[in-house]
Amino acid sequence: MKKAMTLVLALALSISLVLPALAADVELPITPEMETFTIMIDKEDMSQNGWSEKECVAFTEKQTNIHIEWIEVPHSGWKERVNLTFASGDLPDAIIGSGVDVVSNMDSLIALNEYVDRSAPNILQMFSDIPEMRGALTLSDGQFYSLPIGDADTKNEVNTEMWINQSWMDKLGLNMPTNIDEFHDILVAFRDQDPNGNGLKDEIPLLASASSGAANIDRLFGFFGTLDTDEHVRVENDQVIFTPAENTYFQALQWIHQLYSEGLINQEYFTEDYQQFLAKGNAETCIAGVALEWYIDNIILGSYVPDYTYMPLFDGPNGVTYWAREKMPQGTLNGFVITSACKNPEALVRWYDYINSDLDILNLWNYGPENLIWRYLDDGRWELFTDNVPEGSSSSQIRRTMGTGPRAPLYAYFRFRGPDVEKYADRITGKVEANQSYLKFAPAQAITSGFGLVDEEAERNMLLVDIDNYLTQFKANAIVNGITEEAWQKHIQTLSTLQIDEYTALWQSFYDAHK
Amino acid sequence: MIGIRRKSRFDRGFDIINTFLLVLSLLVVLYPLYFILIASVSDATSIASGKVILLPQNVSFIGYQRILEDQRIWTGYGNSILYTVASTAIGVIATVMAGYSFSRKDLAGRKVLISLYIFTMYFSGGLIPTYLVVKQLGLIGSPWTVILLGSVSVYNIIIARSFFASSIPPELFEAASIDGCGNGRFFISIVVPLSKSIIAVLALYYAVAQWNGYFNALVYLNKQQHYPLQMVLREILIGSQSIQADVADVDAIQEMQRIAATVRYGVIVVASVPMLMLYPLVQKYFVKGVMIGSVKG
Secondary structure, eight states: OHHHHHHHHHHHHHHTTSOOOOOTTOOSOSSSSOEEEEEEEEEOTTOOSOGGGOHHHHHHHHHHOEEEEEEEEEGGGHHHHHHHHHHHTOOOSEEESSOOOTTTTGGGBOOOHHHHHHHOHHHHHHHHHSTHHHHHHBOTTSOBOEEEEEEOOGGGSSOOEEEEEHHHHHHHTOOOOSSHHHHHHHHHHHHHSOTTOSSSOOOEEEEOOTTOGGGOGGGGGGGGTOOOOTTOEEEETTEEEEGGGSHHHHHHHHHHHHHHHTTOBOTTTTTOOHHHHHHHHTOSSOOEEEEEESSGGGTSOGGGGGGEEEOOOOOOTTSOOOOOOOOSSOSEEEEEEEBTTOSOHHHHHHHHHHHTSOHHHHHHHHHOSTTTSEEEOTTSOEEEOOTTOOTTOOHHHHHHHHSOOSSSSOEEOTTTSSTTTEEOOGGGHHHHHHHHHHHTTSOSSOOOSOOOOHHHHHHHHHHHHHHHHHHHHHHHHHHHHOOOHHHHHHHHHHHHHTTHHHHHHHHHHHHHHHO | OHHHHHSOHHHHHHHHHHHHHHHHHHHHHHHHHHHHHHHHTSOHHHHHTTOOSSSOSSOOOHHHHHHHHOTHHHHHHHHHHHHHHHHHHHHHHHHHHHHHHHHOTTOTTHHHHHHHHHHHHHOOOOHHHHHHHHHHTTOTTOHHHHHHTTOSOHHHHHHHHHHHHHHSOHHHHHHHHHTTOOHHHHIIIIIHHHTHHHHHHHHHHHHHHHHHOOHHHHHHOOOGGGOOHHHHHHHHHHHHHSOOTTSSOHHHHHHHHHHHHHHHHHHHHHHHHHHHHHHHHHHHHHHHHHHHHHSOO
């Protein structure tokens, strides 16, 4: 692969002679003389080179006159190093990557309002494209201290859908379920009627695993009109509700226990690790009837992927089904911060603004040089392609070596990607449709991403630790062993000792502040 | 025949049980090592589904290929060897000198000095003060941090001191000084040649610690080209496990997920081979040196 990598490098070099056009509305260079800044970054494990060797960095330096000394922190030490940096006061000029606690380190950071309003047309455009963004970034003092980074792809607004084996359904003469009883019957048929035809009862009607966030069965609670998210809350009529105390949650638990006890859910759901889960999906014989995943090819062997389609949602027994969407606005909101050590914050804000000024420069960072793994189409859209990926490598790796990947000073929202400007690869079309279909079931109101008050966030997180510990145990027990009315009453009492009222009130105040 | 007849039934029973227990404990220790070896050349689906038990299944070297093809690994190897050699040299020299000094009863302030040394075994400033010291020495981001930080261990100094106290009698120095030998000459010409076993043991201790260490590198290094092997392997391992659903090539993603397990075992082998090669060279000193060191005081 060394040879292959050299080939890629040579290709990249030859391509780089065709440089991206300059963005119209950015004044360059940013500083008349070359100025040096130090920036600490969260290095991707897949990146095979240092940031100073990347073409986007050299190109941007030439255009802007801003030279960056990179502090490359390995991802596994990132959180520790960030905390150490703030604790010791040994601050770089800026930090790029998630994990900066903006709220509690406010004093060491610089408010960006003034600079953005004065000299960052592209950031201002992003604020007007995503109206809720400015509010989400703003802290309680009315200033914002960070800018978002990352891929904010619209097709990922719903992270996980249910994928059902259409060819098994055809074989057994089944139709898409329209209520949970039909869904249950389909799972039973998958279990009993040997749809993969190998004579063994090796089918797993519902393949899911607690070892993966994307394959978690917590989403099934939605069929009963409740939700179980990481925060354990949902919003209805501007009221924050703690869902594990709802009666609908009790109903959902009983139903999920029924599925589990009848052998319809992966029986090693709670015990297996991610590798074992993958081995099940990747088995030579297809054994999954319905799978919960970001996309079916994340878990199923490639040759079986065409057998699957997304399972359209239907209203549950309580007349409503909820399916959680990702928190909006998407992206890492605390991704780019400038610290008080920086002598010329305006220059760095303009540097970020320049990188986000148009698709050429943004993709040069995000995916590397044009025509390596991304290219323009005749109709003006762009696409990712894999023709240049050498054997033994992957686009993921090339993306993070020749470019930076998404942990960089860029925010790829729908102006730069998504159905309007990007042609999705064929494999993704299923995901795009599923995402559209599932979005209709997202609750109208939800907790948004954003920053709260220092004390409130600390308090909330502290309460959440205990609540989480308890709920994980409780849920596993209820799903495996079933739950009685008395056990549910006891559960409600336990919850009150875990101060869920306070916890919910804290979310309510967060929600009200960001409404 | 005579030999067998002489053994009583009890002796024979004892021998059988003894051999059985020893073989059992050998297997218990050896099997995990053996498993890593066969798992590293098996295909990943067989490992995850528990088919790899005694022999490798569907032999493939894709894990090793993936590891050794990575450009980072050779700089990582180079750095690790450099850091290990430099830090072991510094560590052994300082430890032997300090250990010998403490073994001499005529060292002025010996009790106070040794108490100060031992104090550091129990109390340390913690991460943030250490970070500040390193910062003020101007060593953040420099490979010297990895070489110097923690290159001398008080525990090893005590081992060395016990060795010298028990194997270099004071009379030796008296005899040498009658012939006109000073402290420096005595240390270099007599003490060091007599202490090969403890030097070998200390070198192994320091080398293994430095070779396996990654924390200092994690916290203090700023550039990828300075990363030691352990950190490179860690990156390859995590990089091969993480699912990056952000790109177009589904085959590569699945391929990566599949080989992740093989890569994990391959990484262990790649990281351990140099130390395993070093061990036989110092083994003959090892037992002796450690036994002597274990008599404290």
